[in-house]
Amino acid sequence: MIKLTRKLEFSAAHFYHSPKFSAEENRRVFGKCNSPHGHGHNYVLEVTVAGEPDPQTGMILDLNELKEILDREVTARFDHRHLNHDVPELAGKVPTCEELVAALWRILEPAIAPKIQHGRLDHLRLYESPDLFADCSRNGQ
């Protein structure tokens, strides 16, 4: 099996707030991230697909097709957006790095699946900053 990774960047705003907590609890649990004015990050997403290269093209997945999917599903929907307000997949959730990478998986997995004949989405790594990232892979990997 061969793996292919494409990297992209998007910038977005968020803040952390849970309706299950009081205002004081929200401040205690989320600290500075609770500020309702929000703040932002330059997120870096690494998308890894795994599979067998097509014997005709030598490719697991045409990089142009992957780029089109990422432009449509990630850049158009997440870049220069507010994660609390602009992304329906995160409605009712606290937009942490963990929740965001899980939402991206749920969007990208079905978008990529029909484009790969002998392979699939294997792994996502989402950097919120150079010092913090979340990984998402299939169960059992």
Added chain:
Amino acid sequence: MKLSLTRRYSFPASHRLFRSDWSDAENHRVFGKCANPHGHGHNYVLEVTVTGPVDPATGMIANLADLDSFVRARVLDDFDHVNLNEQIPEFRGAIPTTENLCRVIYNRLSGFSHARIERVRIEETAKNSFEYVAETAPSRETAEYEFQEEHS
């Protein structure tokens, strides 16, 4: 899907790779420059990976404030700006290679109560990195026992 969260920390420290029961020549043959008598240092980068269920109330596997304070108390406060051979008790009689450092730090962190510590990865330099993966969540005692045995 399986989720994990990784946080990166750094600490500068010095070390020397040598065995007191070997001659200088043997130490230099095996460890090279790393056996120079006065030691040398690195800016170690420590990556700590946690796994577990995402708390629906917080959206988090573990609150970073809890992880940061635990790593600071268990590791960074002791390891920052020290000589690993002289000042870290686990290295009395053991060689502070970065392989062993991964294991020592994993053992210190494995008691984190908010999530499972799945992996400890250390960059000794930009070119060399090492990692300890807790595949089947070994008990703290087992990991320490194996460590002692290898270097006894």
